[in-house]
Amino acid sequence: MTIHPSLQPYADAWTHSVEAIAELMQPLAEGNWNRATPCPGWSVRDIVSHVIGMDCEMLGDPRPIHSLPRDLFHVRTDFARYMEMQVDVRRHHTAPEMLAELEYTIIRRSRQLRNETRDPETSVRAPLGAEQTLELAMRMRAFDVWVHEQDLRTALGVPGNLDSPGAHVTRDVLLQALPKVVAKDAGAPAGTAVVFDVHGPVEFLRTVRVDANGRGTVDGAPSLGPAVTLAMDWETYVRLACGRVRPHTVADRIKAEGDQELADAILASFAVTP
Incomplete structure (x- = not known):
């Protein structure tokens, strides 16, 4: 294990939550991917798309080239528009496609974390072209994924993990x-x-x-x-x-x-x- 000690709690929390999300999604029928969640404007599919997209950005993948529809009522700010891009580009993906991409992203991101040798103060890409420290980025990923795990649990009626690392x-x-x-x-x-x-x-x-x-x-x-x-x-x-x-x-x-x-x-x- 090469990850810095101060980063390990965030890596552990992310892992726990994202694996819980994968477990929730695995048996889900196609129709249930369209269920509304407590996150305004986002369905179950949208939240999984967001999780995938943000972790792809942590991996350094290029952002998708995509034009957003003009009728998305919940997209009111530049920040929301930035976040929506990774979501809207996947809105027509099937459940098997979503599961496959989620699994592949978790594998890639877990490998990245296992091999992480950068200092916690290293500058990394943040939304809207800003920069943040690696430690802050990992803390906010752990936070974001746990909150969205809870959104999914609420939407699907499967409570749990309210006291998990995340x-x-x-x-x-x-x-x-x-x-x-x-x-x-x-x-x-x-x-x-x-x-x-x-x-x-x-x-x-x-x-x-x-x-x-x-x-x-x-x-x-x-x-x-x-x-x-x-x-x-x-x-x-x-x-x-x-x-x-x-x-x-x-x-x-x-x-x-x-x-x-x-x-x-x-x-x-x-x-x-x-």
């Missing part, structure tokens, strides 16, 4: 976004503390504190007098943070205490994925 990577990625959600997007005033109490397969208690300059930080120390405490289960937290549900549709699964106006503003800004 779930813990996802927790850390989403926690990094909390200070901006509270301090900037929701406009919590200086001196505010907001507690997030999450229970279920992945449990954590975190406090976001807004300093005198309006900047937010997150830590694991409880606050004695928080302005808001938001308690919810892990699955609800993920679905909210990834924009799969609106706060009002899961209100019965959220307990908000304290400043209700601020709590509503935080929940309204909770989705952090593009």
